[in-house]
Amino acid sequence: DQQVKQNSPSLSVQEGRISILNCDYTNSMFDYFLWYKKYPAEGPTFLISISSIKDKNEDGRFTVFLNKSAKHLSLHIVPSQPGDSAVYFCAASASRGGSQGNLIFGKGTKLSVKP
Amino acid sequence: DAGVIQSPRHEVTEMGQEVTLRCKPISGHDYLFWYRQTMMRGLELLIYFNNNVPIDDSGMPEDRFSAKMPNASFSTLKIQPSEPRDSAVYFCASKLGWPDINTEAFFGQGTRLTVV
Numbered sequence: 001d002q003q004v005k006q007n008s009p010s011l012s013v014q015e016g017r018i019s020i021l022n023c024d025y026t027n028s029m030f031d032y033f034l035w036y037k038k039y040p041a042e043g044p045t046f047l048i049s050i051s052s053i054k055d056k057n058e059d060g061r062f063t064v065f066l067n068k069s070a071k072h073l074s075l076h077i078v079p080s081q082p083g084d085s086a087v088y089f090c091a092a093s094a095s096r097g098g099s100q101g102n103l104i105f106g107k108g109t110k111l112s113v114k115p
Numbered sequence: 116d117a118g119v120i121q122s123p124r125h126e127v128t129e130m131g132q133e134v135t136l137r138c139k140p141i142s143g144h145d146y147l148f149w150y151r152q153t154m155m156r157g158l159e160l161l162i163y164f165n166n167n168v169p170i171d172d173s174g175m176p177e178d179r180f181s182a183k184m185p186n187a188s189f190s191t192l193k194i195q196p197s198e199p200r201d202s203a204v205y206f207c208a209s210k211l212g213w214p215d216i217n218t219e220a221f222f223g224q225g226t227r228l229t230v231v
Contacts, residue, residue, distance in 0.1 A: 006157075031217070032217035034219055036222075041224075042224060042225075043119070043206055043208075043222030043223050043224050043225055044158070044206070044222045045222070046219040046220075046221070049217075049219060051217060089157070089158055093216075093217060095216045095217055098171075099170065099171045100216060101146055101163070101165055101170070101210075101212050101216050102160065102163060102170070102171060103148060103160065103163075103208070103210075103220050104160055105150070105157060105158035105159075105160070106157060106158075107156065107157030107158075108157050108158070
């Protein structure tokens, strides 16, 4: 049973427009959420994170929004660039409980930014 | 630091053979994770360690899979015997869990395993 869900396998956007990637989670113990970016033949690289005490975190073109009541988070990329084309993984972690410190990933969303 | 180092980068083996994947985490990191990436399951957590102790191995698919962390700078993931359905990319990651447990993990470049 997936605890972190990314329901869109792929997303295509035009260069300069906004990209919105979505993620849902089921485990209420999760209190830290991350986004990773992955290029082919490379390991995932950390992009941005958010703690459950916040509802927004911004870093340059990247903003992550967290809606705890809906158990939903999203990553906004504005403006999108061709170099952003990659697979984006949502991840979640719990700081308490039997599996504290874990890092659970969704299946990923492949973003294609067209020039 | 050179980052998380995995070896080999590619492994092709015959069904039934034993396969050992290796990982050197970033020095000083106290958490180590093993993941398997497939099209169907995405990035699947197999097992993770804290201070060399396995914390959760519920993601290990079968008894054919085993993982060890004999010291803070080395971990192995072994598959014996290997099967074609084990073909995937296996990633190792590490993170520093103190003073704040909520931190990002750093990934190695992965080992692409093909079992024929």
